[in-house]
Amino acid sequence: MTRIALIVVALLALGGCADIGAKPWQRGVLAREDMQVDPDPVQTGLDDHIYFSKEASSGGRGFGGGGCGCN
Amino acid sequence: MKDKRRHGNAALRAATLGLLGAAVVPAPASALETPGEQLAKKWEFDTGLLVYSESGGRVQAAEPVLKATRNFGDDRMLSFKLVLDTLTGASPNGATPASTPQTFTGPSGSGSYRANAGEMPLDDSFKDTRVSLSADYLFPVGENGKFGYGLTASKEFDFLSAGANARYSHDFNQGNTTLSAGLSYEADEISAVGGAPVPLALMPAAVSGEVENENEDEDEGGGPGAETKGVVDVIVGLTQVLDPNSLVQFNYSLSTSSGYHTDPYKVLSVVGADGEPLRYVYESRPDARTKHAVFARYKRYLFARDVFDLSYRYMTDDWKVQSSTIDSLYRWNFNSTNYVEPHLRWYQQSAADFYHAALYDGEETRVTEASADPRLGAFSGYTVGLKYGHTMQSGNSWSARLEYYQQTGKREGVPEEAAAGLSKFKLEPDLSAVMFTVGYRFKW
Amino acid sequence: MRLITAVCLLLAASAASAEASPLPPALAAYEGKLIYLDFWASWCGPCAESFPWLNQMQQKYGANLVVVGVGVDEDTKAGDGFLKKHPARFQIVRDPDGKLPELYGIEGMPSAVLIAPDGKVLHKHSGFRSQQIAEYEAVIRAALPREEASQ
């Protein structure tokens, strides 16, 4: 468990605020639909449901959520 | 002959302005607007249909989805989502193959299903239709914050679920760094057909080889009323823009659930030294589970055209299941209205500590929890797929994706006393499925 | 966690604020005028929402105010497409290399900079929320010569 906590803190620190990033007027690419974190939420929902009912893991990308008997 | 006029009329415009010696002339507004364009289209619909088909006569499913989103401007959005899910076919019931045909009583005790000699027993008596509805509202908070909350509900013939979630995200560093946190609660009610069986209790009247008569009193061993379970999910995430063409995302999610986790329709074979089944008992799972997952994603825009997306998830829980998932997508936008997106996913998980392929004679009285559900076994899986998307003149778009998913089981949880006997059977149920999705998005 | 966010905010705030400086060449045509500089791009949603309001401001305070829309699209064709869909009845300047936003240190998209006739930056804000347009207009009126503002 502590290993997880350490990874999380390290990653958050990395995401600090040096000069990495894009200027507000350079966000043309980042605004593209296919550059969004989840460009196709319906497809993601369907995939999460399949893998939730066929594997023992869930979550990570968004809320784990099951909402199904999935036998 | 290369057509010089290809790239717009900038040359013509410059020459004309030169001729007329006009001063700075504001950009031309479209004078010939068609009235239709002004009418802002209010609702955006995102529809999809998934057809899922496992080989070997196992589970088949069709899942249409309809999502409607109303954008009020200023980052204010309301969305509704309806998912239907029709399931048919058979899935492993947990019992091991036997050298002689086996008969199992169906969950309602009315029907029964058989497995031929040497065959992996499959419960084919379940047909299921699930309806799930969710609503979500997102609105801005102050200059850089966004808050969203939603409700979900879903209904199957033996399963009812209702949940709520809320999440907040805040932009720092001119929008380059976004921290988000979310909380969700879900209450499930499982009303198994014929009542939930007593954990590890004997499956009634399922003596291999004999055909049972119908009017057997079926609620023997069935527990009273429905079982419930509560799930609380917490997720915190960071999205950091690295440069104008790439970003990284890190999520940590914690999921704790307490209550009834057992699958009322799954059993375990209790075998003798020769590996043949003596009797069957219902499975039993712990009534609590805590899952931790760490997720990282890297997304990059390449060659001023394509998008590469690579993500990794590590999950561990107190059922001692540990899993790694690598997911990679490469979207090739070969022109402004079409793309092709190959997809590769690799997954690997270890077995739960109470996973048993089978129990040795008498072991069922010594264990408190045991399950032979293949989904709790050790296996690795890969998915390979290809998606094609097209945007039409009107701005609407459709997409089609064909994927193949293959799971390969690892031999674990075999009682030593019967290891030799069981070695003649294939205990790790492999799974292969084809998944076809079509999607269509339009404004109305 | 809070320490990290605090450091970020500190760094962002200390970015040098744009002091009064003579107008850059791209804006030379509007020398000596009160300029409402609006930075827009085809990929910025709120920018589209702001254009009708900008048209109104140019028309209403045209006598003393010049509204200049700076398009920062690197792909100028995307910018042209945007202008076709969202007609601008004010001056348009194209700046694909992002020199003007750099000069005025804008913090978000869209962003507005109100420049006095002597080139001094009077006001800067980023984002466009329809419920705040009264405030945006108040800032313009405050900068107008006395008799015009009182109308």
Next chain:
Amino acid sequence: MDAAAGRFTAMASPCEVLVDGADAAELRRVTRVVENEVRRIEQLWSRYRPDNVVHKINTAGGRAVTVDDETAQFLDYAAHLHEWSNGLFDVTSGVLRRAWKFDGSDRVPAQSQVDALLPLVGWGHVSWQSPVLKMPMGMEIDFGGIGKEYAVDRACALARHATSRPVLVNCGGDLACTGPRADGEPWQVGIDTGVPGAATPLVRLSQGGVATSGDANRFLLKDGVRYPHVLDPRNGWPVTGGPRAITVAAQTCTEAGVLSTVALLHGAGAEAFLEDNDADFSLTW
């Protein structure tokens, strides 16, 4: 007060001048400025007048002619357009009128008649070293293609200095304006495409100009094929299969005129040509 209109006729078209919010005196003053400029350009380049530079060029019999600055600038522009339009826009295509009489009859000239004229057509044959123009014997130049649109632009530019109120100049469907109306709304003008029975496209103009090109009923009809008076200078034959009228809006009336004229010469490919040039247009079939 709705914009009153000052009217006059020039370049064989009814012209009107609208000055938004002006009283009668100011309207008259601005109309006179516009009218003088349009007439000046008409006199400078009309094919029918014996005393202007075009007449001097067309009767030079092969000798070199030195032209004034404005004509020189216009010839530079014409040379650029010839190259830009791959030869479709050609100020020397006027001679083809000797073979083609578009009177609605079915008298389509014989190929031999057209072939006889082809050697006299082609900007390529002209030697143009500004301000000296030298054309082979028998060739003629004609600025009718976009002369009117040029005049409208020039007149509108002068009107911008004559008054601070918004001005719209309209000569037979070719428009230019100094900006939106006083209340910020665009000018609304119905365009007569000359196509009988067709809907007149409504133009909402806030800046720049609009021009319309079309066969305007001057065509020949033979064996069911309509030959509009749109002649391709490279082969001397009319371009068939295209829309009957094209209305284009652009940053200036001249630019709109070039786009609509050259688009018409693309016949069925008119729409693709206009799309390709990001033009703002409407077609009447």
